[in-house]
Structures are given as C-alpha cells and as structure tokens.
Amino acid sequence: MKVVAKPIEMAAWFTRDGIPHPIKFRIVNEDESYTVIKIDKIICTHTEKLAGNCMYVFRCQSVVEGIERIFEIKYEISTCRWILFKI
Template identity: 50%
Template sequence: MKVVMTPIEMIAWFDIPGTPRPIRFRHEGNIVKVEMIIRISEEKLAGNRMKVYECQSEVHGLMKQFQLKYELSSCKWFLYKI
C-alpha cells in the first residue's frame, strides 16, 4: 500500500460510546462506500490520538484495501494508505 495521507470528506455514524464508523467518503471526486471494516486500532502520531481503520471496498470492479485515520482532537478524517 502507498501512503498518501490526504484529508477527505466522510459520512460516518457514531455508536453510543462515541466510536465513529465510516460509511462512505469522497476522494478526488469519486465516492467510495466502505463495505467492510477489517480492524480498528488506536495510535498516537506526533502526540495526536488517532483511530486507524483498515477497510476494504469494491472500486471499479476490484476489491481494494485501504486505511482511514480519524484524528480525535480535530475530528478530521484522512485517507492514509491506498
């Protein structure tokens, strides 16, 4: 996977404890639906807590894996790896 770390527009829902779940996002004008979340972990990057989502979706007929990051302090979403 290639590291891109670009900010994205995200539609997500939050469960009762407040954990965000990504639904779909826009990247370079394309809308990608998050079909499966494989793993959720948490890390600190330069002192900022981030949730890391390893996901997969069908894009143009091919199954693609990617990583999304959610920065807890600023509530911003990033496409980290594609």
C-alpha cells in the first residue's frame, strides 16, 4: 500500500454511539470523472490520536476495476472529513 491521502466523498452509517461505518465512496479522477468504490469488507478498525487529533482508521477490502484490493481510509472527527489514506 502507498500513501495517497486523497479527500473522498463518503456514504456511511453511524451507530447510536456515534461510531461511523463506511459503505461506499467515490473519488474524482484526473479527467474529473468519478470512480465509485463499494466497501466489500472492513478488515479492522482502530482509532488514532496522533498529536491529540482523533481519527478512525478503517482497513478495507474491495474490488476496484476487477481487482481485489486492500486499502486504508480515515475519518477525522474534528473536521468530519474522510480521506483515502493508503491503497
């Protein structure tokens, strides 16, 4: 996996305790078209608190353009932003 740190548009659901569960997201390609990726499986999650900044980290697995890939997405609590961190 390589660090890409790209902002993404996310559809997610939240539990009653406020824990996010990502469902699918889309990224803007260079030609400004969208690629939608459905999250097939969340392998593991953890929270990180680096420099006091809380983020949920999800390691997921999806089929992207016919290839099964593992990637990492992050949700930053202070800004409510999702990023595709590593793929």
